[in-house]
Amino acid sequence: xxxxxxxxxxxxxxxxxxxxxxxxxxxxxxxxxxxxxxxxxxxxxxxxxxxxxxxxxxxxxxxxxxxxxxxxxxxxxxxxxxxxxxxxxxxxxxxxxxxxxxxxxxxxxxxxxxxxxxxxxxxxxxxxxxxxxxxxxxxxxxxxxxxxxxxxxxxxxxxxxxxxx
Numbered sequence: 001x002x003x004x005x006x007x008x009x010x011x012x013x014x015x016x017x018x019x020x021x022x023x024x025x026x027x028x029x030x031x032x033x034x035x036x037x038x039x040x041x042x043x044x045x046x047x048x049x050x051x052x053x054x055x056x057x058x059x060x061x062x063x064x065x066x067x068x069x070x071x072x073x074x075x076x077x078x079x080x081x082x083x084x085x086x087x088x089x090x091x092x093x094x095x096x097x098x099x100x101x102x103x104x105x106x107x108x109x110x111x112x113x114x115x116x117x118x119x120x121x122x123x124x125x126x127x128x129x130x131x132x133x134x135x136x137x138x139x140x141x142x143x144x145x146x147x148x149x150x151x152x153x154x155x156x157x158x159x160x161x162x163x164x165x
Contacts (some may be wrong), residue, residue: 030145058119102152
């Protein structure tokens with residue numbers, strides 16, 4: 001019995017270490033992609049030490065899937081970055097090869113905090129130190145590191161002039 005507990009414990013630690021190593025690789029090697037923030041319910045913008053997030057690109061993806069009765073829970077979008085690194089939505093990815101300048105961005109469709117469904121890229125919230133709400137209320141962009149497979153990790157927020165907050 002003790003042996004099985006030790007094996008389960010070792011496997012749990014190995015899986016956690018592999019997950020952490022993958023995120024660290026993405027932080028170190030992922031492309032920097034900026035996603036424009038879309039408005040959220042102003043009453044829910046600041047609640048304690050986090051900010052609810054909604055991205056414009058998610059709204060554009062959702063519009064393309066309005067004809068689907070049951071859109072897939074997970075998907076991959078094709079994006080293109082401009083010279084400032086701001087991504088724009090090109091199309092939902094099928095099996096077609098990417099054109100030069102295009103890259104992948106994974107997303108999930110989940111229930112929104114405000115009802116209905118929302119397309120999320122990585123997360124729908126950004127946590128920050130208590131008392132910093134006014135500073136982050138100026139956010140205009142989410143800064144992500146994105147891997148070749150489209151996996152995105154939110155690393156910070158940027159102001160409307162793309163300055164780091």
